[in-house]
Amino acid sequence: AQSVTQLDSQVPVFEEAPVELRCNYSSSVSVYLFWYVQYPNQGLQLLLKYLSGSTLVESINGFEAEFNKSQTSFHLRKPSVHISDTAEYFCAVSDQSTSGTYKYIFGTGTRLKVLA
Amino acid sequence: DGGITQSPKYLFRKEGQNVTLSCEQNLNHDAMYWYRQDPGQGLRLIYYSQIVNDFQKGDIAEGYSVSREKKESFPLTVTSAQKNPTAFYLCASTKKPRTGELFFGEGSRLTVL
Numbered sequence: 001a002q003s004v005t006q007l008d009s010q011v012p013v014f015e016e017a018p019v020e021l022r023c024n025y026s027s028s029v030s031v032y033l034f035w036y037v038q039y040p041n042q043g044l045q046l047l048l049k050y051l052s053g054s055t056l057v058e059s060i061n062g063f064e065a066e067f068n069k070s071q072t073s074f075h076l077r078k079p080s081v082h083i084s085d086t087a088e089y090f091c092a093v094s095d096q097s098t099s100g101t102y103k104y105i106f107g108t109g110t111r112l113k114v115l116a
Numbered sequence: 117d118g119g120i121t122q123s124p125k126y127l128f129r130k131e132g133q134n135v136t137l138s139c140e141q142n143l144n145h146d147a148m149y150w151y152r153q154d155p156g157q158g159l160r161l162i163y164y165s166q167i168v169n170d171f172q173k174g175d176i177a178e179g180y181s182v183s184r185e186k187k188e189s190f191p192l193t194v195t196s197a198q199k200n201p202t203a204f205y206l207c208a209s210t211k212k213p214r215t216g217e218l219f220f221g222e223g224s225r226l227t228v229l
Binding site: 006041090092096097101109 | 120147149151156157158159160161164166172174206208213214215217218220221222223225
């Protein structure tokens with residue numbers, strides 16, 4: 001079964017500084033990876049996803065993530081953060097169960113706090 | 117507008133009472149999921165369903181039950197057997213299990229007194 005590890009529970013960073021949120025997954029076999037963002041008391045929204053092809057994927061609001069098969073990582077980066085990026089970020093992987101159905105496994109989340 | 121609607125947004129119940137959380141979607145998605153979110157633990161999968169009248173247990177199904185009688189609806193019952201039911205519950209759906217984006221509702225916060 002797949003699993004996802006987000007080692008950093010909280011990441012404080014100053015406005016306009018770069019940030020990297022780390023995500024490692026457990027298996028490289030046909031892996032599909034996702035990053036979601038959650039604002040307080042809301043559901044999650046997709047930021048970006050990696051299915052195949054180019055290992056660098058980008059979102060519309062300046063985030064990017066790189067799929068690294070050798071390091072089993074899918075770290076999320078932004079070169080310059082804004083106060084509005086303050087939120088919780090979740091890495092997720094899809095996984096096939098023994099019944100043949102598909103489920104999504106989430107990491108424990110990283111709380112990004114952007115400081116003025 | 118298409119989306120997922122969860123209700124109620126906030127719910128208070130006494131210990132020993134069963135509670136049903138509603139999840140309705142008008143996205144024509146086949147697959148639906150229930151997650152529980154607790155601080156520092158991320159999202160943990162309770163139950164999921166890929167087609168009507170069929171569902172599978174997730175990692176923390178004990179003390180919960182679901183039904184999937186209609187494509188649009190996937191209600192979750194938190195039973196009195198759930199030892200620690202106070203949490204934030206999220207419902208999600210996708211058109212394509214495995215590769216598709218999950219669309220989430222705004223969540224239901226259950227507090228058991």
